[in-house]
Amino acid sequence: MQVVFDALSLGSLYALGALGIALIFGVMRLVNFAHGDVIAFCVFALLWPSVDAVAIVFAGNLPWFLLIPFTLAVGAGLSVLSEALVFRRFRRANPATMMIASFALGFVIRYFLLMLFSSRPKSISLLPGLSQPVEILGARIPLLQVITILVTLAVLVGLTAFLRRTRFGLEMRAAAENFTMARMLGVRANRVIMGAFALSGALAGAIALILGSQTGTANIMMGASVMLMAFIATVIGGMGSLAGAVIAGFALGAVATVMQVVLPPDARAFRDAFVYGAVILVLIFRPQGLLAARGTKERV
Amino acid sequence: MSLLALSNVSVRYGRLTAVRGVSFTLAEGEVLFVTGPNGAGKSSLLRAIAGVTPPAGGRIDFADHDITGRAPEDIARLGFSMVPEGREVFGSLTIEENLLVGTGMHASTRGWRARAASELEAVYATFPVLKERRHSQAGLLSGGQQQMLVIGRALMTTPRLVAIDEPSLGLAPNVTDQVYERLIALRAERRLTLLIVEQSSTRAMMVGGRMMLMRGGEIVLDGDARALGQSEAMHAAYFGYGEH
Numbered sequence: 001m002q003v004v005f006d007a008l009s010l011g012s013l014y015a016l017g018a019l020g021i022a023l024i025f026g027v028m029r030l031v032n033f034a035h036g037d038v039i040a041f042c043v044f045a046l047l048w049p050s051v052d053a054v055a056i057v058f059a060g061n062l063p064w065f066l067l068i069p070f071t072l073a074v075g076a077g078l079s080v081l082s083e084a085l086v087f088r089r090f091r092r093a094n095p096a097t098m099m100i101a102s103f104a105l106g107f108v109i110r111y112f113l114l115m116l117f118s119s120r121p122k123s124i125s126l127l128p129g130l131s132q133p134v135e136i137l138g139a140r141i142p143l144l145q146v147i148t149i150l151v152t153l154a155v156l157v158g159l160t161a162f163l164r165r166t167r168f169g170l171e172m173r174a175a176a177e178n179f180t181m182a183r184m185l186g187v188r189a190n191r192v193i194m195g196a197f198a199l200s201g202a203l204a205g206a207i208a209l210i211l212g213s214q215t216g217t218a219n220i221m222m223g224a225s226v227m228l229m230a231f232i233a234t235v236i237g238g239m240g241s242l243a244g245a246v247i248a249g250f251a252l253g254a255v256a257t258v259m260q261v262v263l264p265p266d267a268r269a270f271r272d273a274f275v276y277g278a279v280i281l282v283l284i285f286r287p288q289g290l291l292a293a294r295g296t297k298e299r300v
Numbered sequence: 301m302s303l304l305a306l307s308n309v310s311v312r313y314g315r316l317t318a319v320r321g322v323s324f325t326l327a328e329g330e331v332l333f334v335t336g337p338n339g340a341g342k343s344s345l346l347r348a349i350a351g352v353t354p355p356a357g358g359r360i361d362f363a364d365h366d367i368t369g370r371a372p373e374d375i376a377r378l379g380f381s382m383v384p385e386g387r388e389v390f391g392s393l394t395i396e397e398n399l400l401v402g403t404g405m406h407a408s409t410r411g412w413r414a415r416a417a418s419e420l421e422a423v424y425a426t427f428p429v430l431k432e433r434r435h436s437q438a439g440l441l442s443g444g445q446q447q448m449l450v451i452g453r454a455l456m457t458t459p460r461l462v463a464i465d466e467p468s469l470g471l472a473p474n475v476t477d478q479v480y481e482r483l484i485a486l487r488a489e490r491r492l493t494l495l496i497v498e499q500s501s502t503r504a505m506m507v508g509g510r511m512m513l514m515r516g517g518e519i520v521l522d523g524d525a526r527a528l529g530q531s532e533a534m535h536a537a538y539f540g541y542g543e544h
Contacts, residue, residue, distance in 0.1 A: 167404045174390050174401040181388045184350055186376040186405030186457060 001139035003261055009145040011253025012152035013207060017230025018237060018245035019159070020203040026176035026240040027196045030087060030098045034106035036227025037113075038078050038201055042208030043218045044113050045074040047124065067126075072205040078109075079201025080194055087197075088190075113220045121219040126212045148210050155206065156246060159199070163242075168195060176240065229256075236282050238289025248290060252279075302361075303328045303461055303493055304349070304380075309358035311344045311517075318344035320517040321358065328460070331487065331494045331509030333525055335501045337538065341517040342497045343385055346463050349495075350382040351375040363460060377405050381459035383450045385466050385497075391439025395430050398438045398449055399423060402457040416456075423452040426482055444475035448482070455486065463495040468503065480507060501538070505529035513537050 017035070024032045046067075062070060086105050090098045133140040163169035168191075175182040175192045183189050204223075211222055233252050237244025255278055259271050267274075282290070302325035311319035319341040326332055334342050347353040349360055351372040360368045363378045376382070381402070390398050403416040424431035427448045433441070438449060447467060454462050467483070468476040484507060487494055498504060504511045504525040511525035513534065520537045521528055528534050 167400075170393075170397055170400060171404055173393060173397075177390045177392055178388055180352055180372065181384065181390070182401060183372040184352065184376055184382045184384070185402035185453065186373050187401065188373050189371065 001137055002141065003257060005136075005139070005141045005145050005149070006260075007254040007257035008250070009148045009253075010257055011250035012148050013210060013226055013249075014229045014233050014252050015246045015249030016152055016155065016203050016207050016210075017226050018233035018249040019155075019242060020200040020207075021230055021234045022237065022240055022242050022245035023196045023200045023203075025234065026242065027172065027179065027193055028087070028091065028098075029095050029240075030090075030102065031095070031231070031239075032200070033099065033102040033227070033231075034082060034109060035200065035204060035230070036223030036225075037106040037109040038075055038082075038204040039208045039211065039223030039226065040113060040218075040220050041078055041109055041223075042071050042075045042205045043124075043212045043222065044117055044220070046071065046126070046212070047117070047122070047218060068209065071209050072202040075201035075203070075205030075208065076198040077201065079197040079204065083194060083197040087193075091193075110220055117218075117220065119220060121217045123216055124212060124218050125216055126209065144210075144213055148214075151206065151210070155203070159242075168192075172196060232276075232279055236279060236289055238291045241289065241291040244289055244291035302326060303330075303363060304495070305361040306349070307359050309345070309348060309360060310356045311341065311348045311353055312356040313344075313353075317356075318517055319348065319355075322514075322517075322519055323358075324512065324519065324522065326461070326493060326495065328493055329491055331507065332496070333501070333504035333507075333509060333511045334495065334497045334514060335499065335504060335511060335538075336514035338499065340514040342499075342514050343465055344517075345514070346382065346384075346465050346495070346497060349375075349463065350380065350384075352382075373405070376402070376457060379458075379460035381454040381457050381462045383454050383462065383464040383467070385469065387443075387446045387450045389438040389441070389446050389449055389453075391437065393438055394435050395438050395441070395449060396420070396434040399430070399453050399456050402453055405457065419456050419458065423455055426455075426486060427452050443470050444472070444478065447471060447475075447479050451479070451483065451486075455490075459492070461493040461495060463497075465497045466499065467496065468498060476503075501525070501529045501534065 020035050021032060024030055082105055086101060087098065090101050132143050134143050134146060136146070163173055171182065171187045172192055172195060174185070175187055179189070182192070207226060211226065212218065215222070229252055230249065233248040234245045236252070237246070237248035252275065256271065256275050259274050260268060263271060263274065304326040307323045308321045309319060309323070310317065310321055322345060334345065336342055344353060348355045349362070351367065351370050351374070354369045358368070359366065362375065362380055365378055367375050367378065390401065399420060400416055403419060429445055430449060430452055438446070441449060451464070467479050471479065480503065483494065486492060501511060501513070507525070509525050511523065511528050512519050513521040513528070515537060521534060
């Protein structure tokens, strides 16, 4: 039972991350490698700038009903800002150029944090009430894990409803499939792309909250590992397919957790190597991803 | 007052010039066929007007606005609706969703659904087959049905001018007949201005209206479709006899 919850909560993180990447890839064919650094930025946005080992929690002391919207807004804001200041200039560039621009942007954000906070990981306690265990079907599960899973499910349901039921969601889906055609029908390119960045940034904020409360540390590299797995999940899921990204995110979480349990103790240190091996196998047999995205048409 | 006016418009792709200094005007309510052989620059001309490929030179006016170099969505919002070559349905969206994409631009979020509902009924009345299959994926439709879908989708934006690139491409002749039948009925109903690109002049001669012939990026003939279609000059110009 414990394993199931571990797998689901790890998978939730990967799925949220993969969604953030797939959303942006869907509308502008950009693989946004700065996404992980946006996650880290959201965590540090809760602290007061200092180079001490002990974090001076600032916004992180807000009650949860303010803390959550604050973090999501920071993520969305930074993400939209990066679109307006950086990616808009590269809209007609080829995907490789945009990808490199996103790497550069990620480094800028990371070194900005480094300057303010130093590279030393800081301990923080976010939402401390959530670390108590609860008993579910005879297993003691940390409340946070349960909440992570529930939040992810809520995000998925909410996002699906948004994409299916609202006008803006419809415009985003149309733009993701054929951007030029959507524009010829009056869909505003800038608004759709901004919207995708805002959603993606808010997802980064959600990951930041979960990661921050799970690990109890703030580390400028903390987004990077999630980002890597999330990126792999988007590739396995089929670039640009939102459903594929989510499924692959959960699958990766499950594979990683199961390997942690079944691998002989000596091999556990190399768990990630086995996970990546599984990824390579998937890509050999389904190079287009599990659910291939339909509209891999040219942008703009 | 003309609805659309091009003066000296050129389109280039890198070093290749697709359209060379084209000028013409189109009045409200007119039907204009642009014909010509493959590679004459017909599609490039449409893409330039729609704002997809901004012109390299010249000026385009539509509905009393200078639209040269404007974004496609701005041009669409002025009432220019484009049905591009190859139809370009949103295959993963349902038929109804395809139709609704273009309705967002005129209404506020609040009034959106109510307004769209009446437009939807109008399009479904014209193309009953779309209503039958409204909740199935657009990618599953046949070619003729997709052509009707994209024309319906263009109408949903309540346009003043509809530009259609090769409506007969890939369709059986009797399906093409149906598509044209609907287009002509729609034109009478809504006082639409039509700009239709077709490779051959036969359709233009059947439907009537004005016809322009393009060759090598230039307009070589412009006149009444039926009169032009039967003239020697048309054949000579189309196939390029006696030009050199």
